[in-house]
Amino acid sequence: MDFTPLFHNFAKHITLTKTEEKYITSLLDFKIIKAKEFLVQQGEISKQSAFVLNGCLRGYTIDSEGTEHVLSFAPKDWWIADMYSLLSQKPGNLNIEAMVDTEVALISKTNQDLMYEKVPKLERFFRIIIEKSLVAYQQRLNDNLSLTATERYMKFCKTYPQLINDIPQKQIAAYIGVTPEFLSKLRAKQVKAK
Amino acid sequence: MDFTPLFHNFAKHITLTKTEEKYITSLLDFKIIKAKEFLVQQGEISKQSAFVLNGCLRGYTIDSEGTEHVLSFAPKDWWIADMYSLLSQKPGNLNIEAMVDTEVALISKTNQDLMYEKVPKLERFFRIIIEKSLVAYQQRLNDNLSLTATERYMKFCKTYPQLINDIPQKQIAAYIGVTPEFLSKLRAKQVKAK
DNA sequence: ATCATTTCTTAATCTAGGTTAAGTATTTTC
């Protein structure tokens, strides 16, 4: 149960004292999520955010046809949560599932609010990472409005080179917004083009 | 030049003293943007965020084919900025244009950073509104991945009832991600269905 | 190692939504 990667993450934007680190540690939970198990499932009210210490989670929704849509992958050093449910305290529609056995640091909403009071610097930290996340989602929405499936796939490959070989293609398809069959067709065409 | 709506907006999440309000006011600029004029254009490095006192702005990109994609409408009481450019201080790809004559309160990035130092409560305020914005973009991305054009149009009508009659249909089309011709077809079908 | 499950590929067929084009409102501008 080593939270070092989390404190490295904090250190990217703020400086914490040893005392503050100990205090924060006291508010964290550690959990191992086995492959294919869930951190949250749709319909539940989310109680916590997760920071991935190692392994990989994915957040996805299931639409009325039963099709999955991946909203985010969270490999090592990424934050993930059903922000909608966490903020509104209403049932969410996100499933957060482990793609491989995954270790996470968990912060409950209650403890996060406590942390903000006791260590106001964290308010800045989370403002900054949420800003970055917002920019990424705006960019991705824009990509979905303006790029073809092929362009989105190529962009995904550039943006997540480490994930390409580690995750099933059907998950990439569910992220860029095409069927697995069509992604397969695209890739076959690209190979020929070389 | 009346910033009252902005302080009402702050009051939704934090409480400011009169002194703090005066200090913040000293860091704001007031500007009238005439219809069809720009607050920012793609290629520029954004220097400020805007809060709409009255009127309406829209943020859109133009893709390689010359097609416009609306990322956000900002009517009265909304915040808008090219967050990517503002945070990275690199040239952005967002155009922010007034749809009608619009009055805005502007905060430069420099002054915003100053404000965070002097009035740390604002750090919380902006964390909260950015969180909400993030949830909205996640939801919208999910809608674009999982809903049909008709469903997205109906959802837009529910979400922005006040905008429906005030903005050109082609802007709604550029927001939900269809051509104006196709939106026109959808609407004709809906009218018949009644 | 073997069987079962899941993932990936290929190919034929289909469709939501795009494109092109031409005509009809509706605004804007002077």
Next chain:
DNA sequence: GAAAATACTTAACCTAGATTAAGAAATGAT
């Protein structure tokens, strides 16, 4: 208030990507 510009509609035709289906390859469980 007439002319020009912009927005909206309709319709014929087109295409990127979906669907269906069936086989091949990879992974996992026992």
